[in-house]
Amino acid sequence: MTALRKIYSFNGFSNEDDKTIFNLEEDYGAHHYERINLVVRQAKGCWLTDEKGNNYLDCLAAYSAANPGHHHPTITGAVMDALMGNYASVLSNVVYTDPLGIFLSEVSQFAPQMAPRFGNHGNKVLPKNGGVESVDTAIKAMRYFGYKHKLIEDGKQEIIVFDSNFHGRTISVVSFSTSRKYKEGFGPLTPGFVSVEFGNLEAVKNAVNKNTCGILVEPMQGEGGMKIPPKGFLKGLRELCDSHDLMLVCDEIQVGMGRTGRKFCFEHEEIVPDGVILGKALSGGLIPLSVFITNAKLMDMIFSKGSEGSTFGGYPLACVAGIAALRVFEEENLAEQAARKGKVLKERIEKIAEKSPHVKEVRGQGLFIGIEMNNGKAMEFCQKLLKLGLIVNDSHGHTIRISPPLVINEQEMDFMIEQLEKVLLD
Numbered sequence: 001m002t003a004l005r006k007i008y009s010f011n012g013f014s015n016e017d018d019k020t021i022f023n024l025e026e027d028y029g030a031h032h033y034e035r036i037n038l039v040v041r042q043a044k045g046c047w048l049t050d051e052k053g054n055n056y057l058d059c060l061a062a063y064s065a066a067n068p069g070h071h072h073p074t075i076t077g078a079v080m081d082a083l084m085g086n087y088a089s090v091l092s093n094v095v096y097t098d099p100l101g102i103f104l105s106e107v108s109q110f111a112p113q114m115a116p117r118f119g120n121h122g123n124k125v126l127p128k129n130g131g132v133e134s135v136d137t138a139i140k141a142m143r144y145f146g147y148k149h150k151l152i153e154d155g156k157q158e159i160i161v162f163d164s165n166f167h168g169r170t171i172s173v174v175s176f177s178t179s180r181k182y183k184e185g186f187g188p189l190t191p192g193f194v195s196v197e198f199g200n201l202e203a204v205k206n207a208v209n210k211n212t213c214g215i216l217v218e219p220m221q222g223e224g225g226m227k228i229p230p231k232g233f234l235k236g237l238r239e240l241c242d243s244h245d246l247m248l249v250c251d252e253i254q255v256g257m258g259r260t261g262r263k264f265c266f267e268h269e270e271i272v273p274d275g276v277i278l279g280k281a282l283s284g285g286l287i288p289l290s291v292f293i294t295n296a297k298l299m300d301m302i303f304s305k306g307s308e309g310s311t312f313g314g315y316p317l318a319c320v321a322g323i324a325a326l327r328v329f330e331e332e333n334l335a336e337q338a339a340r341k342g343k344v345l346k347e348r349i350e351k352i353a354e355k356s357p358h359v360k361e362v363r364g365q366g367l368f369i370g371i372e373m374n375n376g377k378a379m380e381f382c383q384k385l386l387k388l389g390l391i392v393n394d395s396h397g398h399t400i401r402i403s404p405p406l407v408i409n410e411q412e413m414d415f416m417i418e419q420l421e422k423v424l425l426d
């Protein structure tokens with residue numbers, strides 16, 4: 001093992017050159033991600049900087065985790081205060097902490113009343129770390145709801161999910177992915193999921209049976225190709241869940257927290273789900289933090305002492321970041337910013353698309369915009385854009401994903417459009 005590397009140099013943590021960093025990952029890391037040839041040394045606002053000081057406009061924002069921009073001063077400041085003030089470290093979950101209490105109360109009120117048909121009891125929140133952990137909590141919640149409330153035999157509960165879904169990578173969650181690469185060779189897979197076509201309400205209706213306990217849906221699919229379901233789809237799911245007494249859970253890990261121009265993406269159809277999952281931007285992209293939120297009455301029915309937990313879930317540092325990120329969200333009107341800027345940006349991209357021989361379709365809502373390519377090879381275009389200083393990647397192979405931090409300014413959008421013109425009109 002090499003000696004301890006010098007830290008906190010001017011160009012980001014160590015003074016190792018890019019080649020050394022590539023090699024370290026190649027030699028010591030699992031090769032589970034396809035990376036682009038870029039070592040990022042610093043991230044600030046909407047920009048990423050490499051070793052030579054070249055700047056790249058971040059049009060991915062860590063798939064919505066960096067919604068408020070990288071190293072937002074308010075969130076970074078709160079984290080620094082917690083570290084310097086000795087109230088940041090993980091504690092045994094046998095004690096109470098005020099960051100957790102305050103975070104729980106703020107995030108429970110951040111969401112509208114979940115599952116209002118069960119009464120106006122307020123919401124309760126179960127905190128975890130990465131997003132998929134809270135997806136797992138939501139699955140447990142739906143299954144327990146089926147068992148306890150609907151009297152489905154334990155082990156027979158079924159959850160309806162959607163083709164091309166992406167909810168994370170644990171074994172249970174990849175079990176209901178419709179993408180082979182996420183699950184091949186990882187069996188035995190977790191049973192109890194039925195997948196139907198995204199946006200097809202008839203297919204959902206046909207999938208409901210006596211063992212169905214819930215529906216898990218991304219209100220818009222991110223990894224699945226930046227897909228927006230037909231109008232009325234979420235409303236239809238809501239009605240179906242009401243008439244069959246099912247739990248409707250929205251995974252808003254990528255499309256919540258303002259990304260699509262509303263605080264929650266489900267608001268576009270003016271529905272309220274029975275549970276919601278948030279992650280990524282919940283802590284402003286600094287610390288893993290996710291939550292499952294549901295009606296207090298349901299949360300109390302489902303989880304009892306010892307039935308769930310996580311060492312770091314809701315630890316003080318994450319909660320401090322979460323409280324600060326919620327404050328930034330409100331104070332800076334991030335949802336409104338996304339709605340306003342997204343409208344302009346989409347119109348400008350559509351104008352390029354009209355003249356482009358390469359673009360099949362532009363779709364999007366807020367700052368969640370997909371450009372589907374005729375040749376189905378979005379990555380070819382992403383590589384060209386990288387050379388011009390734009391960080392983008394593909395969604396589902398065929399679509400360029402545009403999802404910059406919500407604080408992107410006009411000059412930055414002009415820069416983005418200039419580069420898109422160069423590549424898409426070529």
Ligand SMILES: Cc1ncc(COP(=O)(O)O)c(C=O)c1O
Pocket residue numbers: 063130131132133135166167168169218222223251252253254255279280
């Ligand atoms: C909709 C959705 N759900 C769940 C996840 C998983 O979150 P994490 O990678 O933090 O576990 C993601 C990640 O991209 C996501 O986009």
